[in-house]
Amino acid sequence: MFLADFRIEIVPDTEFRLDGGAMFGVVPRVLWEKVCPPDESNRIRLNTNCLFIETAQEKILIETGIGEKWSEKELKIYGIFREKPFAETFFEKIGYKPGDISIVVNTHLHFDHAGGNTILDESGKAVPQFPNARYFVSEREFEHAENPTERDRGSYIANDWRPMRESGQLELKPDVYEVVPNLTMRQMRGHNGSMQTVKLEGGGQTFYAFADLIPTRAHVPLPWIMGYDLFPLETLANKKQLLPQAVRENWLCFFYHDFETPLCRLREIDGKLKAVNANEKLETENGK
Secondary structure, eight states: OEETTEEEEEEEEEEEEEEHHHHHTTSOHHHHTTTSOOOTTSEEEEEEEEEEEEOSSOEEEEOOBSOSOOOHHHHHHTTOBOSSOHHHHHHHHHSOOGGGOOEEEOSOOBHHHHGGGEEEOTTSOEEESSTTOEEEEEHHHHHHHHSOOTTTGGGBOGGGTHHHHHHTOEEEEOSEEEEETTEEEEEOOSSSSSOEEEEEEETTEEEEEOTTSSOSGGGOSTTOOOTTOSOHHHHHHHHHHHHHHHHHTTOEEEOTTOSSOOEEEEEEETTEEEEEEOOSOOOOTTOO
16 A cells, blocks of 8 residues: 555564453453453453555665564463464565565564564574664663663563664664654653654655554543553543544554554544544555
8 A cells, every 4th residue: 555655564473462451451341351352361362563664765664573582481471373474474465575674663662562673593592683674763762671660671672672783783763753754753652751653644644653552443542541551641641632633634543453453544433532444545646
């Protein structure tokens, strides 16, 4: 699909599962289980939907999924059901190999967003999965990943970013920056203090990736906020600001962890915000 001169593709990495109570915070199970039925371990199905954006000069991957560096025990804990390596899915979806990617962007460095930054070589050492790419992450997020709090330490795995630091591929960015013209990363506090969201503009349209500010369609209602968030009231304030704008301007909204329909538009129906399927093809200025 296209937005002006940008080619956009969603590349799903793999299914995994997290505790439903943690994913919905103060929302009672009797409510969230209606839209996200849990398994016998109280976990809900999630996905890691990576975003590929191609321009005339760059091949950009935003987020790299949960990665493949997991032990059998960890695979069971997180309910990771991988059918094939990410590189294989990537080639099937977009026709490129990891070596073709020129820029990798992480909204933040939690393992379910940055795990695919690296893979294990034959000796078991973590090495960059995208050998020719520049890796972008905000300096503030990098500093937090290196010095996390006790509350979120388990979300950070150094092998997801230090190999690129060592190879010289990691580039630290400000709180707000353009990856390329019209593709903007902006710090959005709430999930933590340094996560960024993604805004792509072109042809009179806006594509917005909320990262973990709004991880799934089920998290669109204002108080439906993850228990993982370090600053939930800031999450709430940002949702109050962004969601009405998304409705007014008919944004294409991308929900990274949604298992079924990660790309949606938002509508106000009977006074409530609803995510509806955005299966219509994106149009270019030239009507392609």
